[in-house]
Amino acid sequence: MDSLLFGHDNEERIVSVQIVDDSTVRIYNRDEHSVTFRDEAFYPFFYLSDQNLIADFSKSFWVKELQGENYYRYVCAFKRLSDMWDAIRFIVEKVNRTSQKKIESYTEIEQIHLKADTSTQYLIQSGKTLFKGMQFSDLHRLQLDIETYSRSYKFSNAGRSEDRIILISLSDNRGWEKTLGGKNVSEPTLLEECIRIIRENDPDVIEGHNIFNFDLPYLLQRCQLHETEFAIGRDGSPPRVFNMRSSFAEREVEYQNFEIAGRHIIDTWLLLQSYDVSRRNLESYGLKYAAKYFGIAAPDRVYIPGEKISWYWDHEPETLKRYALDDVRETRALADRLSMSTFFLTQMLPFNYGTLARTGSAAKIESLFLREYLRKRHSIPKPETGVQTTGGFTAVYYTGVLGPVVHADVESLYPSIMLSKKLSPASDDLNTFQKSLRHLTKLRLDTKRKMQSATEEFERMQLDAIQSSFKILINSFYGYLGYSKGLFNDYAKADIVTTTGQILLKQLIQEIELFNGVVIEVDTDGIYFQPPDNVKGEEEERRFVENLSSHLPEGIHLGFAGRYKKILSYKKKNYALLGYDDKITIRGSSLISRSMERFGRSFIQQAVDCIMNSRIQELHALYLEIERSLHEHTIDVRDFGRTETLKDSLKEYERDVANQRRNRTASYELALHSPEKYKAGDRISYYITGNDANIKSFENAKEVSEWDPNFPDENVAYYLKRLDEFAAKFTPFFSERNFHAVFSSEDLFGFDASSVSIISRKVQADEGEKHEWENPEPSISLDN
DNA sequence: AGCTGTGGCAGGGAGG
DNA sequence: CCTCCCTGCCAC
Numbered sequence: 001m002d003s004l005l006f007g008h009d010n011e012e013r014i015v016s017v018q019i020v021d022d023s024t025v026r027i028y029n030r031d032e033h034s035v036t037f038r039d040e041a042f043y044p045f046f047y048l049s050d051q052n053l054i055a056d057f058s059k060s061f062w063v064k065e066l067q068g069e070n071y072y073r074y075v076c077a078f079k080r081l082s083d084m085w086d087a088i089r090f091i092v093e094k095v096n097r098t099s100q101k102k103i104e105s106y107t108e109i110e111q112i113h114l115k116a117d118t119s120t121q122y123l124i125q126s127g128k129t130l131f132k133g134m135q136f137s138d139l140h141r142l143q144l145d146i147e148t149y150s151r152s153y154k155f156s157n158a159g160r161s162e163d164r165i166i167l168i169s170l171s172d173n174r175g176w177e178k179t180l181g182g183k184n185v186s187e188p189t190l191l192e193e194c195i196r197i198i199r200e201n202d203p204d205v206i207e208g209h210n211i212f213n214f215d216l217p218y219l220l221q222r223c224q225l226h227e228t229e230f231a232i233g234r235d236g237s238p239p240r241v242f243n244m245r246s247s248f249a250e251r252e253v254e255y256q257n258f259e260i261a262g263r264h265i266i267d268t269w270l271l272l273q274s275y276d277v278s279r280r281n282l283e284s285y286g287l288k289y290a291a292k293y294f295g296i297a298a299p300d301r302v303y304i305p306g307e308k309i310s311w312y313w314d315h316e317p318e319t320l321k322r323y324a325l326d327d328v329r330e331t332r333a334l335a336d337r338l339s340m341s342t343f344f345l346t347q348m349l350p351f352n353y354g355t356l357a358r359t360g361s362a363a364k365i366e367s368l369f370l371r372e373y374l375r376k377r378h379s380i381p382k383p384e385t386g387v388q389t390t391g392g393f394t395a396v397y398y399t400g401v402l403g404p405v406v407h408a409d410v411e412s413l414y415p416s417i418m419l420s421k422k423l424s425p426a427s428d429d430l431n432t433f434q435k436s437l438r439h440l441t442k443l444r445l446d447t448k449r450k451m452q453s454a455t456e457e458f459e460r461m462q463l464d465a466i467q468s469s470f471k472i473l474i475n476s477f478y479g480y481l482g483y484s485k486g487l488f489n490d491y492a493k494a495d496i497v498t499t500t501g502q503i504l505l506k507q508l509i510q511e512i513e514l515f516n517g518v519v520i521e522v523d524t525d526g527i528y529f530q531p532p533d534n535v536k537g538e539e540e541e542r543r544f545v546e547n548l549s550s551h552l553p554e555g556i557h558l559g560f561a562g563r564y565k566k567i568l569s570y571k572k573k574n575y576a577l578l579g580y581d582d583k584i585t586i587r588g589s590s591l592i593s594r595s596m597e598r599f600g601r602s603f604i605q606q607a608v609d610c611i612m613n614s615r616i617q618e619l620h621a622l623y624l625e626i627e628r629s630l631h632e633h634t635i636d637v638r639d640f641g642r643t644e645t646l647k648d649s650l651k652e653y654e655r656d657v658a659n660q661r662r663n664r665t666a667s668y669e670l671a672l673h674s675p676e677k678y679k680a681g682d683r684i685s686y687y688i689t690g691n692d693a694n695i696k697s698f699e700n701a702k703e704v705s706e707w708d709p710n711f712p713d714e715n716v717a718y719y720l721k722r723l724d725e726f727a728a729k730f731t732p733f734f735s736e737r738n739f740h741a742v743f744s745s746e747d748l749f750g751f752d753a754s755s756v757s758i759i760s761r762k763v764q765a766d767e768g769e770k771h772e773w774e775n776p777e778p779s780i781s782l783d784n
Numbered sequence: 785a786g787c788t789g790t791g792g793c794a795g796g797g798a799g800g
Numbered sequence: 801c802c803t804c805c806c807t808g809c810c811a812c
Contacts, residue, residue, distance in 0.1 A: 244785070244786080245786080245787080278812095360786090360787060360788065361788055388790075390790075391789070391791055394790095394792070413812095478788080479788030480788055482790085483787090485786090523811060523812060524811080526811095526812075571793070572792055572793080573792055573793080573810070574793075588793080588811070589794075589809045590793045590809095590810085593808085594808095594810090595794095595808065644809095645808070647808070648807095662806060662807075663796070663797045665796075665797085696796085696797075697795095725795090
C-alpha cells in the first residue's frame, strides 16, 4: 500500500500524500516539508466531480457546490488509514452502482484537495499525542491578555502612533507569570519579545478572554504594521485567520477564528456564553463579572476602569501591571472551571480540542453516528425536510403570592422518554442513536457513582467534568431529532418525544390535585405546587414527591427539586421564589430582563421583595423615590440607559429595512451612525431624548456615552411612563383601588398600607385552550 | 473555515 | 385607540 496521490491545496501548492502502511501516512508540500500522521482520527470529505474524486481533509461538514459542477458528498471518518483506503474503494464501488458515471480505475483518483488540520498536524509532528491518555493537568496552557492605552487609541483605525503602548500579560499553569511593556520599549521590540516568549514556553493551549475578537487580532494588526511576522505557530508559521459566526441559542456572535499551527486556542468568552445557554443567569460576559460569579476573583484583586488605564500608566504603572496580571490569573481560573469537560470530549469525539470548544451540540453527536456508520461501511442518510410541530407543555393555574411551595421535576424527561420508548430516527438503520444514548447514560451514571466515592478534590473535579461532558451529549439527542440539517433527523420522532412529555405532565398535575395539592405553575418537565395540608415539612414533602413518582411509568422518575416559603406567580414562565433562606429568585423575561433599564430592574426586584414580604408601605415609598429622582435628574445614565444586543449585522438590518421586512429600531440606527464599529453579537447602550413620552424611539435616541450630567437631556416623560409600565406588572396582585394608591404620588390623605392586601386568583383557561388537565387522556404506556 | 429544539411575553413600529 | 408583525430575551 504505497500509492502516491497528488493534488492542490487552497494556495495552489502541490502536495502529495503517501500512505506508508496501515497506520501511517505522510503528507508533503512543495517545500518537501513532510508531516506524518499515525492512527489519528481522519475526517476527509470526498467530492466526486465529472473527472475527479476530491478528498478534503479539513473535517468540514459543509457541502459545497464548486464552480457550478455537481459534487456528491461522502462523509468518511477514519480511525485507521487502512480504513481510509477501504473507504475510497467503497465509495468508488457505490458510485459505479448508483450513477451512470463509471470510475474505471484508481488512477482516476488523482486530484486531492487537501487541507490538513494544522493544530493536530504539528502536534503529532512534535511528538505530542493530544489527547489520548492525557490528563487535563498535563496540558501546558498559557494565558494571554493585553491592555492598550494611548491618547489617540482607536482599535478600528489603528495607525502608526508612537505613544501607543501595549501591556501584554502572560501566565501559565506552571506558575510562570510576566507582564511585558514599558515606556522605554518600542512596540516592535515588545511584539518580538511576546512572540519569543510564546515560542519558548511552547504551550499546547493558549487561553484568553475574548482572545479571538481582541487580543489576537490586535497583536496581528500591530505586527503587520511593524512588518513583523506574528510567528507563534509551533513550526514558526503565522496564524491562519478567518471570520466565523457562531450562535448560542438565539444569540449570534461574530468573531475572527485563529488557527495556530500546533496549538489550540480556547476563548473563555465563548465558553462562558456556551455555559450560559443552559444556566441563563449571567448578567454579563465580562471577565470581572464572571470571576466574581464563579467565586474565583481574589479578594485583593485590582480593578481599573477601562478609561482610567492611561492615567494609571502615567501615574501608577505598578498598579496597572498588577491589574493586568490579575486578568490572566482570572482567565486561567475561568478556563479551569469551563474548559475541562470540553477537554474530555476530545477524547470521545473525532474533533480536536480547539475545534470542539467552538462546535455546537448537534455536530458533536452527529460525529458519533458518522464514526459508527463508517466503521460498519454503511451509507449515510440525507436530512429529511419538514418541521417539528410540538414542544413542552406550559401552564399557569394561579397567580399571586402563594405558599408553601414544592418544586418537583421529571429527571431527564426527554432522554428518559427516548430510552423508554426506544425511539430512534427512521433513517438510523444501525440503531446507533438508541445504542449511544443508552451507553452514554450508563457511562454518566457510572461516573457519578465514582465521583461520590472519590476523596481527592482534583479527582472529583475531573470526574465531574467527565460526567458533565456525557450530559452535554445526552441532552443533545432530542434537539438533534428536530434539527433541519441533521443527517439523521426525524421530526415525527421529535413530536412523539414532546407529546409524550406533555401527557406525562398533565397526568402528574391530575395526580397532585387528586391528593389535594394545588398546582400553581408548570413548564415542560417541572411543577410548582402547594402540598396538601397534611404534608408538612421537608421530609413529608419529599415523601409526597416520591409517592407521585412511583405512579409514573417505568423509567420515568420525578425528583424533588426544591422547596420555598412562597411563590409570586405572574405569567407562564414568569415567577419569583422566596426561599427558606429569604433569598429571592426571579425568573422570566417579562419580570426581569437584561435589556431593561437598570432602574426598572432594581425597582422590580425591590417591589417583588416588598410584595412577597408584605412590606407595602415601603413599596409605595420606593415608587415615590424613583419618580422623584426621574423628575429631578438625580439618576445616572447607566441607570436609565437600555442595553440591547445587535443580533444581526448592520448590513442585514439595512437590507431588511429597505425590503420592508423589518422596522427601524433605535439600537441599529445608533450603531449605524456611531463612530464605533458594531458587529453582530455586540451590545449597544442608549437612552431616549425629547420631551414627549409618545415619540419614535429610533428618532430620539442617543448612545449612553453622549449623555452629559451637566446638561441632562433624557426624556423624563418617557421614563416616567416606563416606570408606570414596570409598576403595571403588579396589577394582578392588587385591587384596582389599592393599585392606584400604591403606585401613585396622588395620596392626598396620606398612604395607608394596612388596608392593602395581596390578591391571588385562579387563572381562567383561555377560550381557545382545552381543559385537558380536567379531561385527562387515558393513562399512557411507554412500552410501544 | 458552519448552525440543537418549542413556547411565551414585552415593546416598538406601521397602519387601520 | 386597536391589531398585526417583528425582534429580543427568556424558561425549559
